[in-house]
Amino acid sequence: MSHNELDILREKVDTLNLQLLELINERAKAAQEIGKIKEKQGMYRFDPVREREMLNQIIENNKGPFEHSTIEHIFKEIFKANLELQQDDHRKALLVSRKKKPEDTVVSINGENIGDGTPSFIFGPCAVESYEQVAAVAESVKAKGLKLLRGGAFKPRTSPYDFQGLGLEGLKILKKVADEYNLAVVSEIVNPADIEKALDYIDVIQIGARNMQNFELLKAAGAVNKPVLLKRGLAATISEFINAAEYIISQGNGQIILCERGIRTYEKATRNTLDISAVPILKQETHLPVFVDVTHSTGRRDLLLPTAKAALAVGADGVMAEVHPDPAVALSDSAQQMNIDQFDTFFEEIKKGLFISSK
Ligand code: PEP
Numbered sequence: 627m628s629h630n631e632l633d634i635l636r637e638k639v640d641t642l643n644l645q646l647l648e649l650i651n652e653r654a655k656a657a658q659e660i661g662k663i664k665e666k667q668g669m670y671r672f673d674p675v676r677e678r679e680m681l682n683q684i685i686e687n688n689k690g691p692f693e694h695s696t697i698e699h700i701f702k703e704i705f706k707a708n709l710e711l712q713q714d715d716h717r718k719a720l721l722v723s724r725k726k727k728p729e730d731t732v733v734s735i736n737g738e739n740i741g742d743g744t745p746s747f748i749f750g751p752c753a754v755e756s757y758e759q760v761a762a763v764a765e766s767v768k769a770k771g772l773k774l775l776r777g778g779a780f781k782p783r784t785s786p787y788d789f790q791g792l793g794l795e796g797l798k799i800l801k802k803v804a805d806e807y808n809l810a811v812v813s814e815i816v817n818p819a820d821i822e823k824a825l826d827y828i829d830v831i832q833i834g835a836r837n838m839q840n841f842e843l844l845k846a847a848g849a850v851n852k853p854v855l856l857k858r859g860l861a862a863t864i865s866e867f868i869n870a871a872e873y874i875i876s877q878g879n880g881q882i883i884l885c886e887r888g889i890r891t892y893e894k895a896t897r898n899t900l901d902i903s904a905v906p907i908l909k910q911e912t913h914l915p916v917f918v919d920v921t922h923s924t925g926r927r928d929l930l931l932p933t934a935k936a937a938l939a940v941g942a943d944g945v946m947a948e949v950h951p952d953p954a955v956a957l958s959d960s961a962q963q964m965n966i967d968q969f970d971t972f973f974e975e976i977k978k979g980l981f982i983s984s985k
């Protein structure tokens with residue numbers, strides 16, 4: 627083949643490419659029109675029967691050299707691309723994404739602005755055990771000028787025989803203490819049916835790691851006007867975590883705080899593996915504030931301070947840790963909660979690192 631012949635063939639291919647391009651886009655426009663009509667009629671856009679009919683007609687007319695299977699594959703890709711084109715924008719850009727909303731979301735809880743650039747802190751016992759126990763921690767939280775108090779009333783425990791929490795009674799204790807010390811309460815809800823009644827007692831609905839993909843719970847939390855602290859699942863990817871937050875915001879509630887709390891890996895030196903890089907990734911990909919729970923991620927008192935510093939250094943908006951007046955007798959997580967003295971030291975060290983007074 628002469629050089630000239632090759633050039634002629636290449637030119638022909640170039641022309642055909644452009645013709646194909648035009649035809650593909652023309653086809654896409656027609657499909658978009660069909661999509662609009664279907665939408666008006668309330669019809670579902672994906673129609674496998676129609677796709678099969680189109681493929682059959684195409685195959686019947688295929689004279690080669692491509693094999694039927696190759697042609698089917700190419701056209702299936704065209705069908706898919708058209709379907710995607712017909713789908714709404716929000717399927718491509720999630721409501722929690724920076725793409726959708728470039729500016730940071732700030733979640734305000736009783737005067738504490740989470741995600742405003744100054745770190746926030748959530749401290750409190752793993753589980754509410756008594757009024758005295760919660761009040762002792764609240765006093766220490768208050769003395770530090772902090773505003774948020776945590777405590778579990780509904781405890782999702784690995785064993786059904788372990789302490790399950792005081793339930794509504796626990797929420798009542800939290801509310802009483804919070805009112806006395808002018809603190810806001812963060813507490814986990816595990817059952818969608820409990821959300822309504824919990825609204826009177828708590829300021830932030832915590833959705834725990836084990837429930838990150840409890841979609842009914844996510845939807846129920848999304849349907850109320852109350853901030854939600856969503857923890858990452860034990861074995862959830864960042865994408866699954868982001869989609870869990872999308873479940874909440876899709877129902878109208880955008881007051882969401884993400885919380886990295888460690889994921890399960892083969893490592894046994896810590897209770898979970900704190901995925902520190904999740905923090906900047908979540909900050910880049912979403913507009914939501916990001917917390918790090920240093921207690922459940924490490925499961926080790928000696929690692930609370932270094933991991934809290936690391937969390938703030940990589941851009942976390944806040945840190946959560948558990949504090950108990952007498953961890954040795956705690957009904958849950960006794961190995962990793964700080965006592966009040968340790969809490970004082972921990973917070974002093976954090977403040978030194980940040981050169982902040984407290985907010
Ligand atoms: C908690 O914060 O009380 C808790 C149970 O944590 P997680 O859901 O992250 O295990």
Ligand code: MN
Pocket residue numbers: 752753922948958959
């Ligand atoms: Mn705990």
